[in-house]
Amino acid sequence: MGQLGLESSDYVEFDLRVRYAETDRMGVVYYANYLVWFEMGRSEYCRQRGFNYLELEELGYRLVVAEAYCKYRQPARYDDLITVRTSLDFLKRRLVDFSYLVLRKGTEEALVGGKTKHLCVDAEGVARTIPEPYFTYLSRGLPP
Amino acid sequence: MGQLGLESSDYVEFDLRVRYAETDRMGVVYYANYLVWFEMGRSEYCRQRGFNYLELEELGYRLVVAEAYCKYRQPARYDDLITVRTSLDFLKRRLVDFSYLVLRKGTEEALVGGKTKHLCVDAEGVARTIPEPYFTYLSRGLPP
Amino acid sequence: MGQLGLESSDYVEFDLRVRYAETDRMGVVYYANYLVWFEMGRSEYCRQRGFNYLELEELGYRLVVAEAYCKYRQPARYDDLITVRTSLDFLKRRLVDFSYLVLRKGTEEALVGGKTKHLCVDAEGVARTIPEPYFTYLSRGLPP
Amino acid sequence: MGQLGLESSDYVEFDLRVRYAETDRMGVVYYANYLVWFEMGRSEYCRQRGFNYLELEELGYRLVVAEAYCKYRQPARYDDLITVRTSLDFLKRRLVDFSYLVLRKGTEEALVGGKTKHLCVDAEGVARTIPEPYFTYLSRGLPP
Numbered sequence: 001m002g003q004l005g006l007e008s009s010d011y012v013e014f015d016l017r018v019r020y021a022e023t024d025r026m027g028v029v030y031y032a033n034y035l036v037w038f039e040m041g042r043s044e045y046c047r048q049r050g051f052n053y054l055e056l057e058e059l060g061y062r063l064v065v066a067e068a069y070c071k072y073r074q075p076a077r078y079d080d081l082i083t084v085r086t087s088l089d090f091l092k093r094r095l096v097d098f099s100y101l102v103l104r105k106g107t108e109e110a111l112v113g114g115k116t117k118h119l120c121v122d123a124e125g126v127a128r129t130i131p132e133p134y135f136t137y138l139s140r141g142l143p144p
Numbered sequence: 145m146g147q148l149g150l151e152s153s154d155y156v157e158f159d160l161r162v163r164y165a166e167t168d169r170m171g172v173v174y175y176a177n178y179l180v181w182f183e184m185g186r187s188e189y190c191r192q193r194g195f196n197y198l199e200l201e202e203l204g205y206r207l208v209v210a211e212a213y214c215k216y217r218q219p220a221r222y223d224d225l226i227t228v229r230t231s232l233d234f235l236k237r238r239l240v241d242f243s244y245l246v247l248r249k250g251t252e253e254a255l256v257g258g259k260t261k262h263l264c265v266d267a268e269g270v271a272r273t274i275p276e277p278y279f280t281y282l283s284r285g286l287p288p
Numbered sequence: 289m290g291q292l293g294l295e296s297s298d299y300v301e302f303d304l305r306v307r308y309a310e311t312d313r314m315g316v317v318y319y320a321n322y323l324v325w326f327e328m329g330r331s332e333y334c335r336q337r338g339f340n341y342l343e344l345e346e347l348g349y350r351l352v353v354a355e356a357y358c359k360y361r362q363p364a365r366y367d368d369l370i371t372v373r374t375s376l377d378f379l380k381r382r383l384v385d386f387s388y389l390v391l392r393k394g395t396e397e398a399l400v401g402g403k404t405k406h407l408c409v410d411a412e413g414v415a416r417t418i419p420e421p422y423f424t425y426l427s428r429g430l431p432p
Numbered sequence: 433m434g435q436l437g438l439e440s441s442d443y444v445e446f447d448l449r450v451r452y453a454e455t456d457r458m459g460v461v462y463y464a465n466y467l468v469w470f471e472m473g474r475s476e477y478c479r480q481r482g483f484n485y486l487e488l489e490e491l492g493y494r495l496v497v498a499e500a501y502c503k504y505r506q507p508a509r510y511d512d513l514i515t516v517r518t519s520l521d522f523l524k525r526r527l528v529d530f531s532y533l534v535l536r537k538g539t540e541e542a543l544v545g546g547k548t549k550h551l552c553v554d555a556e557g558v559a560r561t562i563p564e565p566y567f568t569y570l571s572r573g574l575p576p
Contacts, residue, residue: 020331021174021324025167025222026489031471031497032165035464036309043308043367054367057458065463070500078169079331079342164475165468170345175327175353179320180453187452187511198511201314209319214356223475223486309462313455313510320453366457 010141011087014044015105018080028075034112035068038100041086042116045098050137061131063096063118070114081105088141093129094120096138154285155231158188159249162224172219178256179212182244185230186260189242194281205275207240207262214258225249232285237273238264240282298429299375302332303393306368316363322400323356326388329374330404333386338425349419351384351406358402369393376429381417382408384426442573443519446476447537450512460507466544467500470532473518474548477530482569493563495528495550502546513537520573525561526552528570 016037024030042063046053056063076082083103090097095118102112120130130138160181168174186207190197200207220226227247234241239262246256264274274282304325312318330351334341344351364370371391378385383406390400408418418426448469456462474495478485488495508514515535522529527550534544552562562570 017328017331019324020168020327021176023169024164025169025171026494026496027169030165031500032464032467035467036307039308039463040305043305052367062458064458065504067504068463068500068502072497072499079340161472161475163468164471170350170352175356176320176323179323180451183319183452184449187449196511206314208314209360211360212319212356212358216353216355223484308456309464311457312452313457313459315457318453 011085012041012045012048012141013083013085014040016040016082016084018076018078018082020078023078026075028077031070031072034070034072034102034114037082037084037102038068038070038086038098038114038116041084041100042098044084045086045088045141046137049140051134056131056134059131060123061128061134062121062123063130064121064125065116066119067117068114069116070112072112074109074111076102076104076111082111088138089115091130091135091138091142093135094127096120096130155229155245156185156189156192156285157227157229158184160184160226160228162220162222162226164222167222170219172221175214175216178214178216178246178258181226181228181246182212182214182230182242182258182260185228185244186242188228189230189232189285190281193284195278200275200278203275204267205272205278206265206267207274208265208269209260210263211261212258213260214256216256218253218255220246220248220255226255232282233259235274235279235282235286237279238271240264240274299373299389300329300333300336300429301371301373302328304328304370304372306364306366306370308366311366314363316365319358319360322358322360322390322402325370325372325390326356326358326374326386326402326404329372329388330386332372333374333376333429334425337428339422344419344422347419348411349416349422350409350411351418352409352413353404354407355405356402357404358400360400362397362399364390364392364399370399376426377403379418379423379426379430381423382415384408384418443517444473444477444480444573445515445517446472448472448514448516450508450510450514452510455510458507460509463502463504466502466504466534466546469514469516469534470500470502470518470530470546470548473516473532474530476516477518477520477573478569481572483566488563488566491563492555493560493566494553494555495562496553496557497548498551499549500546501548502544504544506541506543508534508536508543514543520570521547523562523567523570523574525567526559528552528562 022033083105085101087099100114122128166177227249229245231243244258310321371393373389375387388402454465515537517533519531532546554560
C-alpha cells in the first residue's frame with residue numbers, strides 16, 4: 001500500500017462535525033466512513049475549482065473510483081470538528097487522482113489520510129476524455 | 145404515532161447477522177439501520193411471493209415510501225443473529241403497507257417493530273396502479 | 289401513524305449538503321438517512337440550548353430512541369442544500385419528544401417531516417430523570 | 433497503491449445479497465460499502481477459524497485498522513448475490529493483514545479486491561500481542 005501525504009500546497013478544505021451515525025461500538029468513526037468524507041472532499045474540490053460535479057454527471061460523464069487507499073493514524077469521535085483537505089495529485093485526459101487529509105479542525109493533526117484514483121467514463125461505462133471546460137477547471141488545482 | 149404488531153400470521157422471514165458497521169458508540173444498532181432491515185424485508189417479501197422487486201423497477205415502477213414508523217423495545221448488538229418478519233398489512237390499487245418485527249433469531253423476543261406505507265409511482269413520479277402480475281403476487285400475502 | 293408538523297415556533301436549524309453516499313439507485317436520498325439528519329438536529333438542538341449532548345452521555349445518561357416516525361413528501365437529491373429544523377415537542381422528567389422538518393434551504397418547502405420519542409436511561413439502561421442542568425436547558429425550547 | 437489478489441488458497445467465504453441502501457445514484461454499490469463487506473469477511477474468517485471476534489473485544493483487545501486498500505473492477509448492483517472471499521495474508525505478534533475478493537456468486541468474476549492491515553491494541557489503545565488462543569486460531573489460515 002502507498003504513501004500518505006499531500007505533496008501539493010494547492011488544496012481545498014471543508015469542515016464537518018462527526019455524526020453519531022458515523023461512530024461504531026468502539027466509540028470511534030467507523031473506518032469506511034472516511035471514504036464518504038473523501039467523496040465530500042472531491043465534491044468540494046470541484047465546487048471551489050469552478051464547477052459542480054453534478055453537472056458532469058448530468059452531461060453523462062462519471063468519475064468512477066478505480067482505487068481507494070486509506071491510512072488510519074488516530075480516530076475521530078462523535079461531535080469532533082474535522083477538516084477534510086483535498087488535493088488533486090494527478091490529471092491526465094481520462095484519469096484523475098486525489099489525496100486527502102482528515103485533520104482535527106484548527107490543527108495540523110492528521111487523523112487519517114487517503115488517496116483515490118478515478119477514471120472518466122460515459123453513461124455506457126466507456127472510458128472518455130474528461131470534457132471541457134471541466135478538464136481545465138480541474139487542472140487549476142494541479143501542482144506546478 | 146401508531147401501534148406495533150403484525151396482525152397477519154401470513155408473514156415472510158429472513159435472517160441476518162448484525163454488522164459492526166451497523167453499531168454506534170452506544171454499542172447497539174444505530175436506530176436508522178432498522179429501516180434498512182425493513183427494506184430487506186420488503187425485498188424478501190416480494191421474492192417469496194413470486195417476483196423480484198427489481199423487475200418492478202425495471203418496468204419503470206417504484207414503491208416509494210410515504211411514511212415509516214419504528215418502535216424500539218430492545219437493542220440489537222454486533223454479531224447478534226436476527227430474524228426480520230415482514231407482513232403485508234394493506235393493499236389497494238396504488239397503495240401498499242408493510243409491517244415488520246425484528247426478532248432475536250430462534251425466539252419470539254421482539255426487539256423492534258415497524259410499519260411503512262408505500263405509493264406506486266411511475267418513472268415521472270406520477271401515482272399509478274400497481275401493475276399485474278405484481279398486484280396479484282402481493283395480494284397473496286393479504287390477511288383474509 | 290401520526291401527524292406531521294412543528295407546532296412550536298421555537299426551533300433550531302442547521303444546514304447540510306446532501307452527500308453522494310446518502311443517495312440510492314432511485315437517485316434520491318435513501319429513506320433511512322433522514323433519521324440520521326434528525327439525530328444531527330437533536331445534537332444541534334442541545335448545542336443551541338446550552339449544552340453538548342456528549343456531556344450527558346459522559347455522565348452516564350442516554351436519551352434512547354423509543355419511537356421514530358417519518359413522513360416523506362418530496363425527495364432530497366445529491367448536492368441539495370437542506371435545512372433541518374428541530375423543535376422540542378414534549379418534555380417530562382424522563383421523556384423528551386422532538387419534531388423535525390427537512391426543508392429545501394431558503395424555502396419553506398418541507399421535503400420530509402418526523403418525530404422521535406426518547407427516554408432518559410442510565411448506563412445500565414434504567415429509566416432516570418434527565419439530570420440538571422440539562423433538563424432546564426432542554427426546557428428552554430418548550431412551547432409556552 | 434498495492435497489488436490485488438489472494439495468494440493463499442486458504443480462504444473463507446460468505447455470501448450476501450446487495451441491499452438497496454448500499455447503492456448510490458449511479459445505480460451501483462457505493463464505493464465505501466465494500467469496506468463494510470470486508471469487515472464482515474474478517475468476522476466470518478474468525479468464526480470459521482474457531483472464535484468469535486466479539487470475544488476478543490470483550491477481553492479488551494481490538495484489531496484496529498491501520499490501512500485499507502480497495503481496487504474496483506466491476507460494480508455490484510442491487511439484489512446481486514455476492515461472495516466475499518477472505519484470506520489471511522500476514523500474521524505477526526501484533527499485526528494481521530487480510531485480503532479480500534468480492535465475487536459474483538457462483539463465478540470467479542472478481543468485482544472488487546482489497547487489503548486491510550490491522551494492529552492489536554488493548555482498551556487504552558496500546559499495541560499488544562494478539563492473545564492466545566486467538567493467535568493460534570488466526571494462524572490456521574496462514575499460507576504455508
